Amino acid sequence: MTQKRVLVTEKIAEEGLEILRRKGYAVDVRLDMAPEELAAAIAPYDALIVRSQTQVTPELLDAAANLKIIGRAGVTIDNIDVEAASERGVIVCNAPTSNIVSAAEHTMALLLACARRIPQADASMHAGSWERAAFTGTELYQKTLAIFGLGRIGGLVAERARGFGMRLVGHDPYCSPERAAALGVELFESVGDILPIADFITVHLPKTSETIGMFGPSELAAMKDGVVLVNCARGGIFDVDAVADFVAAGKVDAVGLDVYEEEPCHDSPLHEFDNALLTPHIAAVTREAQVRAGTQIAEYVWEGLEGSIVPTAINAAPLPPEVMDAVGPYVPACQMAGRVIGQILGSTPKVLRLEAMGAVADADPAILLAGALDGLLAYRRIGAVSAANALAVADRHGIRVECEAVPEAGEYASAVRVTADGVEVGVTLYGANQAARVVSLLGYKIDIAPAKQTLLFEYVDAPGRIGAIGTILGEAGVNITTMQIGDKPAEQCALVFMNVEGEVPDEVLGRLREAIDLKNLWYITL
Numbered sequence: 001m002t003q004k005r006v007l008v009t010e011k012i013a014e015e016g017l018e019i020l021r022r023k024g025y026a027v028d029v030r031l032d033m034a035p036e037e038l039a040a041a042i043a044p045y046d047a048l049i050v051r052s053q054t055q056v057t058p059e060l061l062d063a064a065a066n067l068k069i070i071g072r073a074g075v076t077i078d079n080i081d082v083e084a085a086s087e088r089g090v091i092v093c094n095a096p097t098s099n100i101v102s103a104a105e106h107t108m109a110l111l112l113a114c115a116r117r118i119p120q121a122d123a124s125m126h127a128g129s130w131e132r133a134a135f136t137g138t139e140l141y142q143k144t145l146a147i148f149g150l151g152r153i154g155g156l157v158a159e160r161a162r163g164f165g166m167r168l169v170g171h172d173p174y175c176s177p178e179r180a181a182a183l184g185v186e187l188f189e190s191v192g193d194i195l196p197i198a199d200f201i202t203v204h205l206p207k208t209s210e211t212i213g214m215f216g217p218s219e220l221a222a223m224k225d226g227v228v229l230v231n232c233a234r235g236g237i238f239d240v241d242a243v244a245d246f247v248a249a250g251k252v253d254a255v256g257l258d259v260y261e262e263e264p265c266h267d268s269p270l271h272e273f274d275n276a277l278l279t280p281h282i283a284a285v286t287r288e289a290q291v292r293a294g295t296q297i298a299e300y301v302w303e304g305l306e307g308s309i310v311p312t313a314i315n316a317a318p319l320p321p322e323v324m325d326a327v328g329p330y331v332p333a334c335q336m337a338g339r340v341i342g343q344i345l346g347s348t349p350k351v352l353r354l355e356a357m358g359a360v361a362d363a364d365p366a367i368l369l370a371g372a373l374d375g376l377l378a379y380r381r382i383g384a385v386s387a388a389n390a391l392a393v394a395d396r397h398g399i400r401v402e403c404e405a406v407p408e409a410g411e412y413a414s415a416v417r418v419t420a421d422g423v424e425v426g427v428t429l430y431g432a433n434q435a436a437r438v439v440s441l442l443g444y445k446i447d448i449a450p451a452k453q454t455l456l457f458e459y460v461d462a463p464g465r466i467g468a469i470g471t472i473l474g475e476a477g478v479n480i481t482t483m484q485i486g487d488k489p490a491e492q493c494a495l496v497f498m499n500v501e502g503e504v505p506d507e508v509l510g511r512l513r514e515a516i517d518l519k520n521l522w523y524i525t526l
């Protein structure tokens with residue numbers, strides 16, 4: 001049997017490398033490779049281990065002819081094109097809890113260093129001075145700390161900040177009131193309500209289109225004078241140009257950053273301020289986190305290469321061919337159903353129900369459930385769902401899962417119905433390429449393939465509604481591509497499922513809401 005080969009492109013703990021060598025693999029550690037050099041070298045390797053700097057692009061994956069698994073020695077996989085890896089059958093896995101304590105402690109370190117002006121005082125002493133009044137600080141005690149993102153790291157920060165006697169407020173639309181209460185955090189629905197009351201703000205959010213630029217000039221203007229900002233999550237959540245303006249104006253007392261939009265970062269508008277405390281993405285750089293990340297990822301890569309289930313696989317873990325044949329094509333359809341439901345609900349549901357109907361009734365529903373959950377939690381980039389971890393993910397988010405096999409699928413050979421907290425989407429597959437179609441939605445019977453952008457209108461049925469919608473969209477230059485109307489005669493209600501081309505701006509949605517007496521309007525993007 002040929003020896004399996006593992007390429008490690010960023011520094012991981014020696015303990016992790018040792019595990020892989022003991023398993024009999026040939027392990028090559030090649031740090032600081034240029035992208036072209038990596039692409040030229042990768043073909044013979046079975047596994048690739050990275051941290052946050054190696055960019056795993058479709059082009060790199062095309063060159064990786066033998067690659068079976070990519071291990072991320074850490075949490076975040078935003079440097080890995082997971083979709084491209086999935087398309088090529090490459091497993092992506094991470095070590096999702098390896099460095100969260102270190103990240104939470106680094107956050108506390110930056111909060112304290114900002115509040116007590118530690119780096120400035122240190123620099124002053126190193127310059128031979130003995131100044132004290134210039135470094136008058138602020139206590140954390142009884143101050144209000146706002147935590148944006150109450151997931152793994154945000155939760156650990158809450159626990160630690162409570163020890164300092166801070167009042168905790170937070171915003172996380174997906175955090176249950178029970179979790180917030182257990183953390184001692186007062187949850188706020190609106191970001192705008194938190195900004196004026198927080199003395200300290202820390203963000204523990206994933207990098208998504210919603211969170212990048214979440215704190216720009218108007219949010220900064222709404223903050224308390226003398227606010228302290230900390231970001232140990234991902235660069236760009238605070239708009240640094242705007243932060244620099246507000247630091248210069250004295251509105252922001254101090255800012256602590258560990259992460260940057262472009263890394264490595266040698267220059268930023270904040271470099272000139274001594275009350276901007278900048279660390280080079282070292283929140284996870286502790287001995288303990290590195291050993292955990294290195295050893296965990298080595299074990300997972302070994303499991304993947306030996307064909308076992310990888311507990312932290314982010315994309316499809318290998319499943320028996322008979323399972324894949326039976327239900328595999330339904331996975332994207334379930335993901336789509338989950339995404340639609342997630343956007344309609346706007347929060348994490350308490351109950352997720354999956355009914356496998358007709359020809360798929362007898363198949364193992366784990367992979368369908370994984371697809372639906374993956375779609376439902378698509379707002380997160382971290383720790384997406386596979387068949388291997390679907391139940392654990394549901395449990396961690398407080399979602400009760402129910403699966404049912406239904407022998408009949410009505411007029412279809414097979415279908416899957418996904419329902420979360422009463423919001424229902426039925427899907428089936430159609431045609432030679434098994435494209436997903438929505439066949440029921442919120443109790444309305446329809447039959448349409450969703451597009452990238454869809455508008456859902458629900459209203460009490462009356463003539464002229466479609467015309468009014470069409471006029472407003474037409475004036476806004478939004479092209480309607482396909483459309484279906486479902487009705488509920490008993491309630492005299494109608495649902496219009498309208499696929500459109502291009503983005504629909506908020507202002508157009510506002511005009512639609514104003515002009516037409518709607519029960520609901522949702523703008524869904526897939």
Ligand SMILES: NC(=O)C1=CN([C@@H]2O[C@H](COP(=O)(O)OP(=O)(O)OC[C@H]3O[C@@H](n4cnc5c(N)ncnc54)[C@H](O)[C@@H]3O)[C@@H](O)[C@H]2O)C=CC1
Nearest residue numbers: 076103149150151152153172174204205206232233283284
């Ligand atoms: N600086 C470093 O070395 C490290 C940075 N990180 C970063 O820390 C961040 C947090 O990581 P974890 O706590 O492990 O993630 P997590 O997934 O456990 O928590 C993220 C939380 O953000 C919430 N969220 C998502 N979108 C939101 C929005 N628009 N508004 C408010 N809340 C929202 C989610 O519901 C979730 O509770 C990530 O960006 C990760 O990349 C993680 C480890 C080390």
Ligand SMILES: O=C(O)CCC(=O)C(=O)O
Nearest residue numbers: 051052074075076284285
């Ligand atoms: O030091 C590293 O590997 C980066 C850690 C990190 O940002 C993460 O795990 O998300």
